[in-house]
Amino acid sequence: MTSSAFETTTPDAIRYLDRLAVSDPGRFYKxxxxxxxxxxxGHRVLDLGCGPGTDLDALAQAVAPAxxxxxxxxxxxxxAAARERTAGRSVVEVRHGDVHDLPLDDDSADRARTDRVLQHVADPLAALGEIRRVLRPGGRLVMGEPDWDTLTVDHPDTHLTRAYTRHVVDRVVRNAAVGRQLARLATECGFTVPEVIPVTQVFRELRVADSILGLERTTRRAVEAGYFSEREAETWLSGLAQGPFLAAVTLYIVVAEV
Structure with a gap:
């Protein structure tokens, strides 16, 4: 169930986030x-779930010098990685903390962002309530989250595509449908939501899609979980490798204001 067309080893998290950021879909939605x-x-901006600091430099340039x-x-x-990468930026501070219990005072920030973070947290609603606590009146939160239920991959056997997406939604991503839920959850926390921006990320190259979606690795997990038989997995992967390739998933950018 392996092919040279697919990446078979799992990249470390920092490497994965870095290459997502420089991919065409990553640059566009960011x-x-x-x-x-x-x-x-002059703004005080929070990057919650900042990872290795991928976006901190651009934010620092925007708010400097005050x-x-x-x-x-x-x-x-x-x-540690984010601190190392931003060591020369006096306006940047990186803190260890949980989005459910932020190490920040009430009404202490003008802007906040979460980028593909809430799909992984234990309680998105509680996290949003905590973010609202630390934003000042007039503050703004911008969230970007995929809706994995919209994931589609072109394949001659559409039943295999449905099984693959169902596995991702059921087993791979903790809050797989949070993209579509963000506006409602933010409203429940007392935000107003002036804008929702759907961004359809389209992949035309197998290697680019595989570097972000981990197609072969996820297929292996789908077999273990009973969503694919070994034979179906071989059919699925060989069909993807033969091309031409097309996959797409919708990411929602939601603007919420205090």
Whole structure:
């Protein structure tokens, strides 16, 4: 069930986030998120789930010289990497913390962002309530999350595509449909939601899609979970490798204001 067309080893988390950020789909949605956030000179901006600091530099440039950028992440390795990468940026501080219990005072930030974070947290609603606590009146939160139920991959056997997507939604991603839920959850927390921006990420190259979606590795997990037989997995992967390739998933960028 392996082919040279697919990446068979799992990349470490920092490498994965870095290559997502420089991919064409990654650059496109991140630019849309940045524009919606509208960070300005003097703002105090939070990057919640900042990872290895991928987006901290751009935020720092926007708020300098009088503003501040605070990155928060639960993973100590991510915090260390982000601190190393932003060591020369005096306006940037990186803190270890949980989005459910932020190490920040009430009404202490002008802007906040979460980028593909809430799909993984234990309680998205509680996390949004905590973010609202730390935003000042007039503050803005911008969230970007995929809706994995919209994942589609072209294949001669559409039943296999449905099985693959069902496995991702059921077993792979903790909050797989959070993209479509963000506007409602934010409203329940007391935010107003002036804008929802759907971004359809389209992959035309197998290797690019595989580097982000982990197609072969996920297929192996689908076999173990009973969504594919070994024979179906071989049929699925060989069909993808033969091409031409097309996959797409919708990511929702949601703007929420206090």
């Amino acid at each position: 630019r849309r998120m940045f524009d919606a956030l509208d960070p300005r000179a 503003g501040a950028v605070i990155g928060v992440d639960l993973d100590e390795k991510m915090v």
